[in-house]
Amino acid sequence: GVVAVYTAADFADYPDVPGGLPDLERPVLARNTVRFVGEPVAIVVAENRYAAADGVQAVLIDYEPLHVMTTIASATAPDSVALHAAHGSNVATVVPMLDDLERELDRCDLRANLHVVNQRCAAVPIEPIACLADWTPSGLTLWATFQAPHHLRNYLATFLDVPQSRCRVIAPDVGGGFGAKIVWYPELFVAPLLSKWLRRPVKFAQTRSEAMVQMSAGRDQEHDIDVGFDRDGRIKALRVVVSQNLGAYPDPTGLGLAVLTTWMAAGAYRIADVQTSYRTVTTNTTPVAAYRGAGRPEAAYSIERIVDLVARRTGLDPAVVRRKNFIPPSAFPYETHNEAVVYDSADFPKALSECQRLMDYDAVRAEQAARRNDPSQPLLGIGLSCWLEIAGFGPNGSLEGFGHLASWESAQVRIQPDGSAIVFSGSSPHGQGHETVFAQIASDELGISFDRIEVRTGDTATVLQGIGTMGSRGVPTSGSAVKVASARVLDRAKKIAAHLLEASEHDLEVADDAFNVRGSPGKKVGWSEVAWASFQPLSIPPEMQAGSLEERLFQESPNFSYPSGAYGCVVEIDRDTGKVTIRDMVIVDDCGVVINPLLAEGQVHGGVAQGIAQALFEQIVYEPDGGQPITANLMDYLVPSSADLPDFVAGRIETPCPNNPLGAKGIGESGAVGAPPAVINAVVDALAEFGVEHIDMPATPEKVWALMNGASS
Amino acid sequence: MNDDAIPPGSAPTTALRRKVAVSLTVNGQRSEHTVDARTLLVHHIRDNLRLTGTHVGCDTSNCGACTVLLDGESVKSCTLLAVQADGGDITTVEGLSGPHDGYSAMQEGFRQCHGLQCGFCTPGMLMAATGLLAERGPDITEREIREGLEGNLCRCTGYEMIVRSVRWAAEHPEPVES
Numbered sequence: 001g002v003v004a005v006y007t008a009a010d011f012a013d014y015p016d017v018p019g020g021l022p023d024l025e026r027p028v029l030a031r032n033t034v035r036f037v038g039e040p041v042a043i044v045v046a047e048n049r050y051a052a053a054d055g056v057q058a059v060l061i062d063y064e065p066l067h068v069m070t071t072i073a074s075a076t077a078p079d080s081v082a083l084h085a086a087h088g089s090n091v092a093t094v095v096p097m098l099d100d101l102e103r104e105l106d107r108c109d110l111r112a113n114l115h116v117v118n119q120r121c122a123a124v125p126i127e128p129i130a131c132l133a134d135w136t137p138s139g140l141t142l143w144a145t146f147q148a149p150h151h152l153r154n155y156l157a158t159f160l161d162v163p164q165s166r167c168r169v170i171a172p173d174v175g176g177g178f179g180a181k182i183v184w185y186p187e188l189f190v191a192p193l194l195s196k197w198l199r200r201p202v203k204f205a206q207t208r209s210e211a212m213v214q215m216s217a218g219r220d221q222e223h224d225i226d227v228g229f230d231r232d233g234r235i236k237a238l239r240v241v242v243s244q245n246l247g248a249y250p251d252p253t254g255l256g257l258a259v260l261t262t263w264m265a266a267g268a269y270r271i272a273d274v275q276t277s278y279r280t281v282t283t284n285t286t287p288v289a290a291y292r293g294a295g296r297p298e299a300a301y302s303i304e305r306i307v308d309l310v311a312r313r314t315g316l317d318p319a320v321v322r323r324k325n326f327i328p329p330s331a332f333p334y335e336t337h338n339e340a341v342v343y344d345s346a347d348f349p350k351a352l353s354e355c356q357r358l359m360d361y362d363a364v365r366a367e368q369a370a371r372r373n374d375p376s377q378p379l380l381g382i383g384l385s386c387w388l389e390i391a392g393f394g395p396n397g398s399l400e401g402f403g404h405l406a407s408w409e410s411a412q413v414r415i416q417p418d419g420s421a422i423v424f425s426g427s428s429p430h431g432q433g434h435e436t437v438f439a440q441i442a443s444d445e446l447g448i449s450f451d452r453i454e455v456r457t458g459d460t461a462t463v464l465q466g467i468g469t470m471g472s473r474g475v476p477t478s479g480s481a482v483k484v485a486s487a488r489v490l491d492r493a494k495k496i497a498a499h500l501l502e503a504s505e506h507d508l509e510v511a512d513d514a515f516n517v518r519g520s521p522g523k524k525v526g527w528s529e530v531a532w533a534s535f536q537p538l539s540i541p542p543e544m545q546a547g548s549l550e551e552r553l554f555q556e557s558p559n560f561s562y563p564s565g566a567y568g569c570v571v572e573i574d575r576d577t578g579k580v581t582i583r584d585m586v587i588v589d590d591c592g593v594v595i596n597p598l599l600a601e602g603q604v605h606g607g608v609a610q611g612i613a614q615a616l617f618e619q620i621v622y623e624p625d626g627g628q629p630i631t632a633n634l635m636d637y638l639v640p641s642s643a644d645l646p647d648f649v650a651g652r653i654e655t656p657c658p659n660n661p662l663g664a665k666g667i668g669e670s671g672a673v674g675a676p677p678a679v680i681n682a683v684v685d686a687l688a689e690f691g692v693e694h695i696d697m698p699a700t701p702e703k704v705w706a707l708m709n710g711a712s713s
Numbered sequence: 714m715n716d717d718a719i720p721p722g723s724a725p726t727t728a729l730r731r732k733v734a735v736s737l738t739v740n741g742q743r744s745e746h747t748v749d750a751r752t753l754l755v756h757h758i759r760d761n762l763r764l765t766g767t768h769v770g771c772d773t774s775n776c777g778a779c780t781v782l783l784d785g786e787s788v789k790s791c792t793l794l795a796v797q798a799d800g801g802d803i804t805t806v807e808g809l810s811g812p813h814d815g816y817s818a819m820q821e822g823f824r825q826c827h828g829l830q831c832g833f834c835t836p837g838m839l840m841a842a843t844g845l846l847a848e849r850g851p852d853i854t855e856r857e858i859r860e861g862l863e864g865n866l867c868r869c870t871g872y873e874m875i876v877r878s879v880r881w882a883a884e885h886p887e888p889v890e891s
Binding site (some may be wrong): 048049050124125126127128173174175176177178205207208209430431432433598599601602603605606607608609610633634635639641642643644645647648671 | 749751752756760768769770771772773775776778827829830831832833834855858859860862863864865866867868869870871872873874875876
């Protein structure tokens, strides 16, 4: 059943995987050196998966063990060896700080420091990577489970040296992504070549055990944080030193994670002096890239842990410390320590008040006080997280840095002759509900019924150029594109309707699939008649052309959006086992204007679930000496099930985003940003009586139990 | 039996490559196939019967995307050989139907309550929930739903809306055919 076998030598005439740094590029198959467990070394093509598995069993590789470094510490130790000899060091990029802030820190009443590990996590979309390549004389079609089909098309055509016009990429229904499906996997480039060489369609479908070592991982940062504050809880100075584990090959998004972390390092707080630095480090591990939140969960986690530490050291309530340091609502737009980052709008005190109200904060604090010295009761802990993130990617230049063609998003709105509409978006969904929300936006704008609007995405042959779905840009950027394109179509449709009605276009209003003359009940013309007429030169105003009810545009953004919120978590900890149980999870979001409340809530739930998972359950672990991943399937890597997660209490406040026509801020990543610090702050709070000031994620029963039983934190 | 022991790294034995006859009733339709003895039920359903609604999301029986009903009980079709199901009566997601515009109460519940996002886990989730509700009846509690579905992973929804969806189905029982 085996059809062919290939090794690195067969790809000698083809480029490396795109997007790498000079001297740190990733070959499509390991060339002489294997740098991480999971790196493909040979290809077996067979007629079915069973024959392929047999073929793989027959491949023998003669490995000579090399020095293995899986951590930032070991990859930068004196005895480290450069993974990429030509680069000469495992440090890929460095951005130093301008001033170490020692004077400012020392001037404060108190100072504290914290080493924070934001552990490596797996994205685990339930559908692993899969693609089907069909190379025919008329061109290539690649079906791929991917978040950005045009982005893939752009790079694939270059790799294959074919015109983009003969290279079609289709992202059909995509089974989750979370950032791990905007990464250049060698299989996406190899499968088309194999189809060309073998003259038949070629399919690759990753198993989960393969996905756990091949699909890009997320997070994996370490922070060294110093904070200076006064006895009244006011934070004066903050220094954050970020180290990013890149894995074996720097991914374009992986390289950018630490940038976003340093940008958002001060969170929701007005801190006079903030300095950040980062370095990125290659290790013998699976490459790291964007994972839901991508650099912002790391920032939010650290600043929210720091605020709690300040509360602990000053003896103040964590809510009080937050209120003392919040950027006030009147201070927006707010210029941060980084000139690229100007917060758009927020009302942190209001969000926190709503969160405290929903969690009945004072009552649960009183309950905690009553319980503290009662060993018959589980420990009770309360955690807050007043997080802020950066979203709505993005302004010109923001996505180019990650290797994208541009940062706009495209929309094309086309009216059919019967008055129904097709909306094409360059942003294709993988569960977010673009089909629903874009149709809502277009319907609101055009006055065409929701059911008469079809949304099409994910096919480079039919959709105008596109960038993709990432960075919580679906509604703020892509949705705004749909809104503006729809508005332009409506303007022209009104001219035709006015012509047909012999009325002024300024007197027309549109609703329920018809144009009505304001103040003249019954004087109206249906959208279907206007649409039909729009294609008839004899029926439209003489200055117009047939077929004008179509608009295509590339929506640019003047600035990012900054979703924020206040989350509250109440945990109980079993005194005998250390097991953490979430009793209440209150999530108050501010994502600006909401288009579809149910979809927005669904996005938050999913993100919060992943955030709780990071806080309590998930971690990719490598065996330190040999570099073997020991969490390489879903038995050993704990993705929580319905039985492991609580119900959520969701609230909402709204401060519109001034930077896009919808006023929306994006919601896809919020939950994953806000939840981990809320949960860990609650766990640390519960452990206060043991003198515990910090616990690294995940807060497993074993770790918690050890802290309760005298192990050092 | 000794023939079936596979030393690591060796080619599959003749026993695993033996062809076996598998006859199933799937969604009410009889099918007869001759397959490799090692063929998993899920691959038989997807590749031979061409019913691709049943998904594969892992290789350790943890995710439940492959859940189908076998003789009325939910099973993970990646954990059974096709030949183990021989003679069985299988329902896949394609076989669900009911009074809600053709959909079953469970499917309609997921639609009403936003019980899915990317949809990849949904076929397995629907089958597991259908089996669960058939077993426990409409008085099922939220805790029982959460524990009953713990063998099915969803990465998108955080589960709360899935639980609501199952509750919706429980509250809208379908008329029992006599």
